[in-house]
Amino acid sequence: MSEFIKSSRDGGVAVITIDNPPVNALSPGVPEGLRDAIQAEAARSDVQAIVVTGAGKTFIAGADIKEFAKIRAGERPRLSLNPVANAIEDCPKPVVMAVHGTVLGGGLEIAMAGHYRVAAPATKLGQPEVKLGLIPGIGGTQRLPRLVGVAKAAEMCAFGEPIAAAEAQTLGLVDRIAGADLLADAVDFARSVRGVPRPRTRDRVEKLGAASLDALRQQVRRRLRGQEAPLAAIEAVEAAARLPFDEGIEFERILFEQCLHGSQSKALIHVFFGERAVGKVPGLPAGTPGEVREAAVIGFGTMGQGIAMAFANAGIPVSVRDNSDQALARGMEEIRGRYQGAVAKGKLDTAELERRVARITPLGSIAEADLVIEAVDEDRARKRVVFSAIDQEAKPGAILATNTSSLSIDDLASATNRPREVIGLHFFSPAQVMRLLEIVRGRRTAGETVAAALQLAKRLGKTGVVVGDAPGFAGNRIYHAYRREACLLAEEGTPPEAIDAALTEFGMAMGPLAVGDLAGLDVGWKIRRAHADLRLDGGRYPQIEDLMCERGWFGQKTGSGWYVYTEGQTPIPNPAVLELLGAMDGLRRVASAGEIVSRTMAALVNEAAKVLDEGIAARPVDVDIIFVTGYGFPAWRGGPLHYADEWGLTAILDQVRQRHAGSDAVWTPAPLLERLVKQGQTFSEFRAEL
Ligand code: T1G
Secondary structure: OOOOEEEEEEOOEEEEEEOOOOOOOEOOOHHHHHHHHHHHHHOOOOOOEEEEEEOOOOOOOOEOOHHHHHHHOOOOOOOOOHHHHHHHHOOOOOEEEEEOOEEEOHHHHHHHHOOEEEEOOOOEEEOHHHHHOOOOOOOHHHHHHHHHOHHHHHHHHHHOOOEEHHHHHHHOOOOEEOOOOHHHHHHHHHHHOOOOOOOOHHHOOOOOOOOOOHHHHHHHHHHOOOOOHHHHHHHHHHHHOOOOHHHHHHHHHHHHHHHHOOHHHHHHHHHHHHHHHOOOOOOOOOOOOOOOOOEEEEOOOHHHHHHHHHHHHOOOOEEEEOOOHHHHHHHHHHHHHHHHHHHHOOOOOHHHHHHHHHOEEEOOOOOOOOEEEEOOOOOHHHHHHHHHHHHHHOOOOOEEEEOOOOOOHHHHHOOOOOHHHEEEEEEOOOOOOOOEEEEEEOOOOOHHHHHHHHHHHHHOOOEEEEEEOOOOOOHHHHHHHHHHHHHHHHHOOOOHHHHHHHHHHHOOOOOHHHHHHHHOHHHHHHHHHHOHHHOOOOOOOOOHHHHHHHOOOOEHHHOEOOEEOOOOOOOEEOHHHHHHHHOOOOOOOOOOHHHHHHHHHHHHHHHHHHHHHOOOEOOHHHHHHHHHHHOOOOHHHOOHHHHHHHHOHHHHHHHHHHHHHOOOHHHOOOHHHHHHHHHOOOHHHOOOOO
């Protein structure tokens, strides 16, 4: 008997429990053990039905994703689990799957190989394989349409979003919603189906009517631009309507193998584990970090409001302060308005709206707050005054955080008597939405404070990445190098819209110039002036955005920047900017899309290598996750440094050296990049010992 599988009997019903913490993944030994246990129980004369359930917080949550790297590397054969699913389905006695938690991927596929499914009320069920660059590989694309119909199955497999148990029951994917005791209800259900013909999912063809999936394909091409697996998933589901089951399974296998050995799956699995790895920072104190049970936000502008919403959304009461009563009143109205927008979209109900608004208290006391964060103007003197004041008012041990995007944490900490509790929490706008939270560690920030910030990030549903205290921290500094090249390309004669188009085609969520318009060109302008001393002698720096700001063209907030924004119309390139560019001296030429991508990406990678070398980011995976979760870098390319490894560091270094030779000091090759190339190493091997 497998170590992962336990069997017992309850009055003629066998109960088989899968126990492979933490998520009952289908690791080697689990599917085989389950098959053997089902066959052994079915052979018993005192068993008339079988219930399968999962121990812990969830039923099977999928294949063991760690195995795919081994299969890709040829360390392990890709063992199809279809024979296991077929063996379950062919069991001569009814098999009832008692499911709870997150029944995902291979977990749902095994559940569908059962004859019936009984689900706990809060269960989520889905085929999220496309989020790993894969498609279902144990018959999901063939059994799911047989239970819910082709159109719904195609949508579920293409977008990978799970559905709730109630919807699954309505669709026919779940046969019963359990009460408080899932196992008891599942055993009771099993008793009720003893001796009746068992419906093998593969034989249920009544819902297999062909459905037009063209609209879905268009939606996928728009929303999941560049990704291959979603379209493959649709193709596999569509085949279920026209091929016999076993041929459909073979068709699915072919498409699955193509995806598994493609670069997008490797990149997306890198991101899956990377998002979890960044939260594991070596050297932090053991033990449970301090919990933030109550928070406070000082400064109630757009960022302060977003941060307050992030706390309220996570169930954390938050007091909010501002030096203007009007700002407080306006801020509360704007927050309520945003929540009402979510209600209108069906993402929130009104009861939850009221609960969240009630958690935000204007002018509340900060004396009991476990964490106080300031989000006042990006002005050093003002922030120091605020820090000094909250240091007096906050309770001993409370964390004092700043949302600064460019000022020194150490400098702000020196305005307090508790530097060990001072930390940067760099939220990205809109703070209640963006997943990235840069956790900026000052030289005197205590490990306990860092650990508490990482725990808070997870509680807020964000991806916390710890970075060092230096201008621009990690993300903005690297992103600035990438945007610098985009601006220089425009000054050299490439149309701005061509620059943005090349990079959105590459997979960036937005073009770098459009991002400037969105964030406000004046923000960068202010930072450039504050950090003018950091410019390198002999470096080439674009002038265009300074010229635009001098004319008040800040982007969307002023109606024009790189583009002109007119209500209800698609933004158009700003003729006034094109005129400014045309009047600039120097070589005029139009770069190809390929050059735009390779030049901006080489600049990004080179700066990232400098940030790693300086220890501002600890690991390449930290940079990858910063860019995937905070800067719209395509996850299916794995993040900038995973992409660089795929591109080839030698080619990147050649590009950097060529540009440096063109007497631009900003293109000085990063020492780390030169070392890796010299040693024939990749970023993925850098500091792998961490
Ligand atoms: N395989 C291996 N490890 C997994 C795993 C998996 N499927 N899911 C989670 N883990 C690890 C994770 O790395 C972390 O490890 C720990 O479990 C807790 O995870 C053949 C091809 C289930 C909703 O895509 O969505 O089936 O960091 O922090 O927030 O057709 O994990 O502790 O060392 O995320 O409670 C399809 C992926 C696979 C589900 C739980 N299944 N997992 O969230 O915990 S492909 C998925 C999740 C497949 C078949 C196809 C979430 C979760 P560590 P966690 P959580």
